[in-house]
Amino acid sequence: MVNQMVLNNLGYRKTRTALSVIAVALEVLLILSTVGLVRGLVNDNVARTKGIGADIVVKGPGASYIATFGSAAMPESLGPRLAKEAHVAAVAPVLMVNKSGLTFIGGIDDRFRQVTGGFRFTEGRDLQGGLELLIDDLYARDNHLHAGDRAEMLNRVFKVVGVVDSGKGSRLYAPLKTMQELNGSDNKASVFYVKVDDPKNIPAVIEAFNVLLPSYSIHSMEEITSLMTTMEGYPVNTFMVVMIGISVSVGFLVIFLAMYSAVLERTREIGILKSLGGSSVYIANLIMREVSIITAIGVVIGFGASIALENAIQKAKPTLTFEIPVWWFLIAAVIALIGSMIGSLYPAVKAAKQDPIAALAYE
Amino acid sequence: MPAIIQVENLHKTYSTGRVEVHALRGVDFSVEPGEFVAVMGPSGSGKSTLFHIIGGLTPPSSGRVMLDGLDLASLTDGGRTALRKNKVGFVFQKFNLLPSLSGQGNIDIARDISGTKNGYKPDQFAEIVRLLGIEGRLHHRPAEMSGGEQQRVAIARALVNHPAVLLADEPTGNLDTANSDAVLKLLEDLNKRLGQTIVMITHNPEAAQFAHRTVLMRDGKIHG
Numbered sequence: 001m002v003n004q005m006v007l008n009n010l011g012y013r014k015t016r017t018a019l020s021v022i023a024v025a026l027e028v029l030l031i032l033s034t035v036g037l038v039r040g041l042v043n044d045n046v047a048r049t050k051g052i053g054a055d056i057v058v059k060g061p062g063a064s065y066i067a068t069f070g071s072a073a074m075p076e077s078l079g080p081r082l083a084k085e086a087h088v089a090a091v092a093p094v095l096m097v098n099k100s101g102l103t104f105i106g107g108i109d110d111r112f113r114q115v116t117g118g119f120r121f122t123e124g125r126d127l128q129g130g131l132e133l134l135i136d137d138l139y140a141r142d143n144h145l146h147a148g149d150r151a152e153m154l155n156r157v158f159k160v161v162g163v164v165d166s167g168k169g170s171r172l173y174a175p176l177k178t179m180q181e182l183n184g185s186d187n188k189a190s191v192f193y194v195k196v197d198d199p200k201n202i203p204a205v206i207e208a209f210n211v212l213l214p215s216y217s218i219h220s221m222e223e224i225t226s227l228m229t230t231m232e233g234y235p236v237n238t239f240m241v242v243m244i245g246i247s248v249s250v251g252f253l254v255i256f257l258a259m260y261s262a263v264l265e266r267t268r269e270i271g272i273l274k275s276l277g278g279s280s281v282y283i284a285n286l287i288m289r290e291v292s293i294i295t296a297i298g299v300v301i302g303f304g305a306s307i308a309l310e311n312a313i314q315k316a317k318p319t320l321t322f323e324i325p326v327w328w329f330l331i332a333a334v335i336a337l338i339g340s341m342i343g344s345l346y347p348a349v350k351a352a353k354q355d356p357i358a359a360l361a362y363e
Numbered sequence: 364m365p366a367i368i369q370v371e372n373l374h375k376t377y378s379t380g381r382v383e384v385h386a387l388r389g390v391d392f393s394v395e396p397g398e399f400v401a402v403m404g405p406s407g408s409g410k411s412t413l414f415h416i417i418g419g420l421t422p423p424s425s426g427r428v429m430l431d432g433l434d435l436a437s438l439t440d441g442g443r444t445a446l447r448k449n450k451v452g453f454v455f456q457k458f459n460l461l462p463s464l465s466g467q468g469n470i471d472i473a474r475d476i477s478g479t480k481n482g483y484k485p486d487q488f489a490e491i492v493r494l495l496g497i498e499g500r501l502h503h504r505p506a507e508m509s510g511g512e513q514q515r516v517a518i519a520r521a522l523v524n525h526p527a528v529l530l531a532d533e534p535t536g537n538l539d540t541a542n543s544d545a546v547l548k549l550l551e552d553l554n555k556r557l558g559q560t561i562v563m564i565t566h567n568p569e570a571a572q573f574a575h576r577t578v579l580m581r582d583g584k585i586h587g
């Protein structure tokens with residue numbers, strides 16, 4: 001009977017109910033798409049960084065060691081020097097040149113292939129020199145490029161010579177020499193990828209490197225990727241928290257307003273229920289139930305919209321990795337529910353405290 | 364038999380903002396079990412306030428109020444809620460049915476709130492519904508019923524938990540003569556057949572004729 005009344009109340013103001021549901025759905029969609037984007041970005045970065053196959057990453061002083069790119073350029077000659085240390089199998093200098101936005105071109109030479117074990121080609125051949133470009137399969141699909149096509153970047157026309165499997169740091173690769181020339185950084189590298197003969201020697205090599213290059217950023221790949229996974233120190237982590245905060249505020253405000261106006265217009269009904277012996281808890285419970293139903297429907301719609309968005313993005317833009325971790329559906333639902341409950345708290349208390357006479361006596 | 368309602372020197376002062384309204388100024392009033400009492404008096408004389416206190420909708424300011432052995436002055440908010448649940452049934456001038464529920468729904472929710480411990484058995488209640496002549500109307504929403512039907516559903520709802528006292532505040536104030544007579548006749552019947560104690564506020568001397576006796580209120584006091 002109580003449920004009947006709650007449902008009838010929801011049906012009575014269809015627009016208000018629909019708007020509340022949409023607000024909760026948007027809240028959930030916003031949370032999940034933010035998380036999906038951030039997690040996708042991070043996981044993709046982690047996967048591609050791991051895929052390089054290096055054991056140690058060396059960057060210039062002050063460089064961020066969790067970003068895949070670093071701006072501080074080091075002399076390329078450090079590479080051979082590092083390679084002389086005991087247990088070092090290979091050292092690959094790479095010059096990261098920003099193409100636009102978050103897209104970088106990795107300037108590489110043969111030593112990169114030694115560290116990574118080489119590319120897997122789906123089209124074309126490897127780099128030989130000059131204005132040649134290797135692209136990964138996702139970039140190729142995203143930009144409709146194939147081996148043999150021309151691509152303009154950095155104010156030059158490059159020839160796409162091959163398409164490779166994604167997952168080795170960059171999405172775009174060009175000869176190291178070409179990048180150094182175009183970038184005006186002759187004999188410079190932004191990162192050294194180091195392969196060690198046996199994983200158990202990694203700590204010893206790092207120690208040796210630290211003696212050689214104090215104040216440089218020298219970290220094992222394992223350390224870097226685990227830091228990336230926890231997202232500690234990532235600016236996107238803060239971004240995610242802020243976005244979730246904004247989403248919850250929107251849900252909270254809409255629920256608050258909807259239930260506040262509902263309580264105001266139901267003064268009489270609340271008075272009647274009280275005259276029948278309905279306690280404060282009983283009245284507050286009615287409001288909470290109504291909000292729970294709105295939130296539950298909103299959450300389900302939000303889930304559907306998020307999954308639809310995930311599929312649409314994966315189809316339309318494969319390079320924009322978008323992954324919503326499954327447990328985040330649960331977290332988003334709990335966040336939305338808590339937001340709604342807090343939003344309906346004041347209206348519920350107001351309803352529970354209402355003086356029944358005010359509603360019944362004055363007609 | 365002790366009185367079912369015993370009111371002594373009851374005062375009630377409403378303070379709305381800076382103004383104090385002395386709605387009741389020393390009311391003495393008692394009702395025996397099984398009585399049907401009419402309360403008359405001019406508008407603003409405190410009749411409804413007296414009902415609201417007896418029915419536990421608002422606490423007294425001072426004085427003694429006993430209802431079916433319960434001392435209302437000592438009740439907390441929760442105690443008054445329990446009193447409304449179990450001891451009294453209200454019938455209002457404006458019917459006050461929940462618009463979103465059917466007639467049956469209105470009755471069920473009263474039973475649901477009370478918890479059905481001391482209510483009428485289903486067959487006994489079916490008898491009351493038959494007496495009220497609303498068997499065929501209970502699946503309708505209030506908006507689909509006439510005023511007389513709504514008030515009869517409201518009476519059924521007020522009785523479902525078998526209250527010690529039925530408090531009716533101008534139950535015929537919104538009804539035409541035919542429906543008024545029908546409702547008054549029903550109250551008289553319920554009082555006779557079930558021994559239901561009824562206190563009814565009315566403006567209409569003819570309505571008061573249906574009661575065993577009439578008390579008069581004026582300026583927050585009872586006169587005879």
Ligand SMILES: Nc1ncnc2c1ncn2[C@@H]1O[C@H](COP(=O)(O)OP(=O)(O)O)[C@@H](O)[C@H]1O
Pocket residue numbers: 357358361377378379384385386404405406407408409410411412413
């Ligand atoms: N909730 C309230 N707050 C303030 N004043 C009230 C309230 N209820 C009634 N009054 C005042 O108390 C007096 C008695 O009112 P009421 O008991 O409704 O009289 P009656 O039912 O006899 O018309 C009136 O002056 C009325 O304005």
Ligand SMILES: [Mg+2]
Pocket residue numbers: 410411412532
């Ligand atoms: Mg009145």
